Amino acid sequence: MSPRIRLLTVLLFLLSYSRLQAHGSPLDEQLNPGKALDAINMTMVHDVVSPPVAGRYYAYSMLGAYSIVATHNKSLPSPQSFVKSFPPTLRLDTITAKYDYRIAAYYSILETARLLLPSGENLAEEQASFLQTLEKKGVKPSLLAQSVKVGKLASAAVVGFSKTDSYGRLSALKRYTPLKAEGMWYPTPPAYMEAVEPNWKTIRPMIIDSANAFRPAPLTPFSKDTTSAFYQQVKGVYDISKRLTADQLQIAQFWDCNPFAVNTSGHMSIGFKKISPGGHWMNIAALVSKQAKLGFDKTVAVLCVEGLTLMDAFISCWEIKYDTNRIRPETYINRYMDVKWQPILQTPPFPEYTSGHAVISNASAEVLTYLLGDKLAYIDNTEIPFGSGERPFTSFRQAAAEASVSRFYGGIHYIESIDNGNAQGKKIGSFIVAKMRTAGFKPFTTAAAVGYSK
Template identity: 55%
Template sequence: MVFLTTARFCFAQKGRDRVLADYLRPAVFSLSMVMVHDVVDPPAASRYYAYVMLGAYAIVSRHDKALVAPDAFIRNYPVSGADVADTGYDYRIAAAFSILETGRVMLPSGYLLEAEEQKFLQLLKKEKWPQRLIDRSIAAGRKATEKVVAWSKGDGYSRLSAKLRYSPLKADSSWFPTPPAYIEAVEPHWRTIRPMLIDSASQFVPPALVGFSRDTTSTFYHLVQEVYRIGKDTGAKATAEQTVAWFWDDNPFAITTSGHMNIGLKKISPGGHWMDIAGNAAGVAGLDFDQTVEVQTLVAVTMMDAFISCWDEKYRSNRLRPETYINRYIDPRWHPFLQTPPFPEYTSGHSVVSTAAAEVLTYLFGPRLDYTDDAEQLFDVKPRSFHSFRDAAEEATISRMYGGIHYHDAVINGQVEGKAIGEYIVDRIKHAGIRPLSLY
């Protein structure tokens, strides 16, 4: 599937900066397609996007003094002056190539990106860049990859596999694996990953959840009934709410069954969706290469921290999914419209991550930017149009209840958590000297 990416985006004869700026969106999407192939879980996907974009940003910020060096706002980032040399190559080629190369090195099936790298080289030759300049630029891109990959090895990811395997808790209120595959809990120790901008995984604890209860007069039972009514898979034509839910599903674990076989449906993650929104917005606004790298980097590192914060809460509150409660206590034949993801319910990951990303994008682009989100078109999901990033995040937030996989307090309080993260990151990058984009 990765080989379809360049075909999605046709390049007209434009200035070289425009050609390379336009290439960034398909370059990042090619990584998303490899993650789809590998069924990379959402928190891990956000980590890959962050390091991939940081390698590119380190190169660009060294050459464009309008951009702030990464060590000015990324915690514990090595001094960026040591990344690559200053002269003898085209930094834009180096940065674009490093996106692919870092993905090739870090992703489990990164070898699939070798074909995309060759397509990129063919694009450069088509645009008549001198071969010697190309060679030097590729070498600089590889050097940036080496630096950022080396730094990534200290974030705790390699130690996750050595931690104790997660076992579901025995309490009635606790999360338990759900149909159809009953996949074990995903990334139960993600809170131990080193964040990019926030102080710690527990810095942004959301408001308290509504307590578990089987009492039919309780607030929690009311939340369950709300999901039971609106999020049921009836097998009939999708409602307007379910159309929204399907658009924002972004569940890389979704499967269908055929006899005794489980077949993966292959979808991008929430992080992949928002990375494409960022690239899409950059194109709509006509951003140049350097600005586009800046936008996608800031969105990527924001989402990595948002997932760390959200996963900290998920495995602290450890609440069961609506599907589990409803099947146990109300209707054993009930199924949600969307498949339930394999991790605890509170807070909603999409609510946290979408809201945080939208806050950063709103700071950069302003409160209104009309765009059409076609990130899922390759997966036969019709595009939807939005007037702002906050509008999109609002829809992504409520979509989780529409899909039958979250209670109302998890999406609303996830939004609170995401907004707090986003506002903190905006304040941090603002103090580092990163300013809103000049679009007009």
């Protein structure tokens, strides 16, 4: 080969390489963790997974993938450094056969969900489609097979870990019986569903120390006295429902996130399925990670930490809910103020204090703010498939504040439960951020390094 031809060959190679760098790998879109999350979300919607259970599924589904990524990216701390009791039995660094860790991690997200979710087998088709697409794009079958093997190893380890968190013992615990005493929670219309996960406080947390480590301020005592502080709390819910602005109504509907709402027409009942509150925040984490161009490794890390945060925040919130067992606004108003009154949103089937939206949204906002920044504008399109459009936000904390107050506008929470739930969630989020810092998690964007002030 002449020097001139050799030089031309080198220039063509460099040009092709630069184009590949500029436009990204042809596999990048297939290896977007948000696509795997979408498949899991739709499976959970199909299964009508309750909010706390959904948080648990998200945590484990992402943990196996993160284990694989952290093995190959030494800038990320090992899961054992911040997840309580996570066993160091999965030694991916000892595997010598060639595999693509991104393919293995992506596959692990789907595989863990397949093994855990009630209708998880529906994800097998998603897995097959994923592998077929990669093979069509030129990935060798031998590399795919070894990557799948590694993904399954990680999933098996995480599923084994999940079996030690007491979830399997819930069905053997004492059945919950609602109390008809004044001030106590009781099933609400139209479906009068039984209480959701009354023993959830027995689940082992992932990062926080215990279910009761972040108890909120004491609630206002129940009273029927029209001059009492509690009556004023109820009246606040009743009054705002009579004068909601168009934007307040939209906010309530956008953050509804009711996995199974029941509408009645005569003798007919119609169920409507939606994404859970945790699923909404997982989608926010995915879409902002993509907007910030974090890349595969950091996106998996963000989704993993968000999933862990949701699981722990629900455990903390559910502990106080069933300890206080407080009456919902709908029950109080129908009994003592207005028998025909109905909230804008359907009342969820569990006690009122504190607001789950307030707790998990603020915990999520603190963690995501630390990783991605405080001033990161984005458009939340999570609810488009469920008929509520999209909303713009300038920060995660702004979104958390709106998600929290949406429950007041919707008529299902007193403002006290929202305010104290906000404080509870922020404390949980700050605790998790402190654990992340100790483990070696650093902010993923320059904006995050500047924006997180705590």
